[in-house]
Amino acid sequence: MSRAKPSISSVHLQITPWRLFIYAQAFRFSSGHGKCFSPGVKALMIWYAQRFKQVLLNRKLARQWRMYFERH
């Protein structure tokens, strides 16, 4: 779990759902009240599946990956 990056001048109000999920585990492993700000495993999977789909549809990034594989 890497430390959050120092804030820069831009606005940062977003915490990734994954990070929230990890933070919530501290409650789950101690007091048992972990659902408060956990996004939920199922929703987390759906979120990342959708994001992955977006990344796949992003042809520029796909091109970069193709170039990466061709080079290595």
Add this chain to the structure above:
Amino acid sequence: MPDKLIAHNFAQVRDLLQARLERGQLQTVSLDIFDTLLARIDTPEQVQYAVCREVAKSLARPIEQVWQLRQQTEQALRQKALRDWLDPECRFGEWVSAWVEALVGHADLALQRFIITTELELEQLALYIKPDVLAFLHWLAQQGLRVLAISDMYLERAHLLEILRRKGLLSYFEQVHVSSEQCLGKYSGRLFASIRDELNISPSTWVHIGDNPISDRRAACEQGIQGIWLLEKAALRQRETQVLMANMAKRGSTWKGQHFFSVLEQRLRALEPASDDFYYRYGRDVLGAAFSTFMLGLQERLTRKPVDKIFFVARDGYLFQQMYQALPQKLPESYLYLSRKVITAASTADGLTHEQAKVAFYNPKQQGLRSICKIYGVPEDSLRYLAACHGFREMAQPIHDWNDKRLLDFLADANVQALIRPLGIEHRRLLEAYLEQSGFFEHKHIALVDIGWNGTVQKFLKQAFGHRADFPIINAYYFAFVPKLYHDFGAQNYCEGIIHDSRRDNACERIPSEFEEIFEQGARALEATTIAYREQAGVVEPVLKSPTAPDRMAEIACNHMVSSLQQGILAHWRHFQAVQRLTGYQSVEILPYVYGLLERAVVYPTREESRLLSQLVHTEDFGHDHILSIGRDKLSWQDLLKPRQLWHRFKVSAWRYAWLAGFPTNMTNFVLRMAYLRAVKK
């Protein structure tokens, strides 16, 4: 047929236009409006849904029904346009008229106006000028070209003119054309043809720019106009993320908060200048979210349980008052100069009880009888002799056993009480006069707003003046309410912690209590705490702590940081209100995410946060002159050899997690968090 041109930003568009200018092939430039000049912080569907929410609220109808009727009337009008051999477009005025008829069964001009005004207001809130647009339009204006704005949109020309005027873009355009006017769209090419004929433009000298490859490039090119597709990938990804966020928000849990703050983040990025001031950013990105959600919760409660007047309690109520005053609709409100010091001093009018004396010992730096004297405003010298008689050699000697026989005897001594009581009576007289003067007893039902934590002020007000017939019913709303000291607040004395209320027994919402000082610093007024009252020319005025007191001097040195924090919080609050209106989320829906946001800030701070927030000092308003360092203590490997001592230091530290900010990973914080949650009393 013109070339298939793609530009990825306005600089590339400019280069393409420059080349045509040099060849003398450019006289007219037209631009799409939405997603080309103006971007949105949320999807158009969300904005339309927000309009339906406000209409549903005003008509007391289910929102889904209002939404369905909107969709149906829109579809009917678009079908009608198709039957008339036009493009499937509709005018907003006609649409709203049909929608209102479907909603209430007859024409209602007032409701029509309300809907149109609301739609325009919400569009204004959602739209912002994309970066580089102003510079590009300015460059275009300097070239002496005819510049047009063309949009496929259901809003009418007058509405678009209003939107462009409010955004400061109208002066750049010679004319504005919209598909809804003649039911002719860009996508069919018929709107381009109509404009060409109307303005007698030669297509070979006309360039159109827009974000839609069909409407803005292909259809234009088919008319002989050079269309340029503005393909900004970042904007495209942003729109995809907006749709995904809006869909995930339907799942509830933290997703609504995630959606809310993603919209807010976009709005802040678009409309607020970037800042290099850490404290401003911390106020905007961390404290702003917590305090704005608190204010939203406060608004909701005041709507559910109306009161006659709101009193914001010094000093931490200062920021809340500033935030409240920024609201468009508000109740009468006032600021009360109160502190635990003046309240407790007044509470000794009937003598000092053991329960009251114990309050002085909650401070980790308590100094026994001296603390009691400071808190209750009793001169130390007057009690020194009597204290010695009961075995106290030093007034400043800490009293750790609260049932110390010497203390019990001291309090039972009639001479001690005879010294304390008249002072208490005078304190109470002045406090009562100040409250009367402030209109505290003039209303039947009032709200007290403060940061929290124990409700001392509320408790003692009721205790001291609850016997008065005109004592109001008090609804006290706290940022965090942790009634460790008192449990019984008396009848008609309601209290609630909006962000954290320990009575709810939710471990996750306890996060403000893990670092109370930062919330108090963020909310406090810059002026000193109230230590007494004095009468001058028949007016009772607060006496503030001297600027030469050691703790006050430390506060003054930190005031510029606190001021920056508050500017950031207020910037957040301005945009928070706009986003709340757009999304319609209630405080309870975004609270889970806010807890996550605070968990990150308090438990997993960055090194920068740990270092710079440690420069703040904290004082308390209980009569002491102590300064509490909220900074991180240095942690050395030797500390690990004394784990028991280290654990104790962790437990009493103001911000225990800042100690670990020097570690390269958050795992240490995670482990400490688990250990602390296991150890702490539930």
